[in-house]
Amino acid sequence: MNTLEAIQTRRNIKAFKPEAVDKERIIGWLEAASFAPNHRMTEPWEIRFVGPETRALLNHKTDFGGAPAVIVITSKGGASEPEREENLMAAACFAQNFLLAAHAEGAGAFWSSLAASPRSRDILGIPEGHDVVGIFGVGIPAEIPPLKDRTPIALKIAAELA
Template sequence: MELKQAIQERRSIKQYEDTTVEDSLVTEAVELATYTPNHGMREPWRVIWVKKERLEAFGTLFADIAFKNDEEKHRQHVETAKKLAGVLVVVGQRDRRQKENLEDVLAIGGFMQTLCLALYENGIGSCIKTQPPYLNPKMNESLNVQGDEMIYGVVYLTAQTEAAFKARKNEGLISEF
């Protein structure tokens, strides 16, 4: 697959079919994404892989935080989470220096997007999520996220299904000085 094709055709897949993926394909995608350019070669990310057999516990942890007062939404979330092929939790340090923090946030965003392209190339559907429960101390403690780190987002792994093309709004993106 050509890079241009992958960039144009990859979509966030939100139809969470009950599926599995080969560990080697996920590992390969993560390793490829580590080549994402980043400032000062700090590589400010690490990945926690929640495999299929741990998805119910992960979904329950999330639902306990997000839907503690709504039993039906809690149940639905756990059932949805169990269908995924896995979850990649992207964690990175929080740098108190403003410039370095911005550079790290941009690098982690680039890493996550590159990861999704690499997963797509390997036939794995993905969707990046950045919901408030990932900032909850209980979530961080359960996933062994350290005090100087934070969860920047997660990548849901699922079947590579078709997703509709949405026209881009990038007309007039470039202006001249």
Template sequence: MSILEIIKSRRTIYQFIPKLIPLDSLNLCLEAAIWAPNHKMTEPWRFWVIGKETQSELAVIYAENRALKRAEKGSDNYDDIYQKALSKFLAIPQVILVGQLLAKDKVTIQEDYAACSCAIQNFQLAAWEIEIGVQWSTGPIIEDKRTYEILKMESIDLKLIGALYMGYPNCVGKSTRQPIEKVTSYLA
């Protein structure tokens, strides 16, 4: 596929078949990620490839956050939501967390966030080319201080900006975009 075909066909994937992703495929996606443009070559991105033991720890955080958002702790509804969320998170074939090194000034922080976003897009496009789907989540798991504790890091110097849930797609949805004429102005 051409790069434009990959860009146009890529979808966020929410359902995966239970199949492990080979390490060389993960590394290919990470290699694509680190070639993202970044102002002043700051290379602000950091990645954590999560193994099954750590995924089990993160699953508790994920499930608690999901359940607390919808029900009161200790209720039957809470327990039901918690169990479903726990199972859902544990079923994700691969989780990768993405962080951004925090610069000292606001302008660089903004530039670095843009660079990290580009890195994630590169990652997703490389994954899609080898038939791996990705969901970029910015949910509460990346804000929870327990996640930082599991990763043994301080949120002073580094901020988590995404959880990449990835695997071989179970189903791929369709999408459309507005024509460029609706979103573009050509000025003389």
């Protein structure tokens, strides 16, 4: 699968097959994700693997679609607000790279914002000053949602500057 195909066919997976995905495979996708752009090579992302007890405490409404693995991606804060924002943007690029790497190998993920709530942050032990990028159910899709229409990019071009 080429890059454009991976970008255009990746979906947020809502239901997973019960078969486990090898942790080393997930780590390989995380390694690939680490090539995300990041200002001054801060590599601000941190990953937490969520075990069954912690997952039960989170009590997600769909249990992450039954995904066999759950991870959290956070971003370290910065010494200033612009640095914090740069770190968060880099960590979001890291997350997208992870999603594309998993998708390119036949897996998928469910991206949720659940981990950003104060209750979830406490359960997950997310340090003060870290931003939550997302919590991800990871596994082999049981079904792949259909493509949702996108606004033509021409309608998103605000200006052509001289």
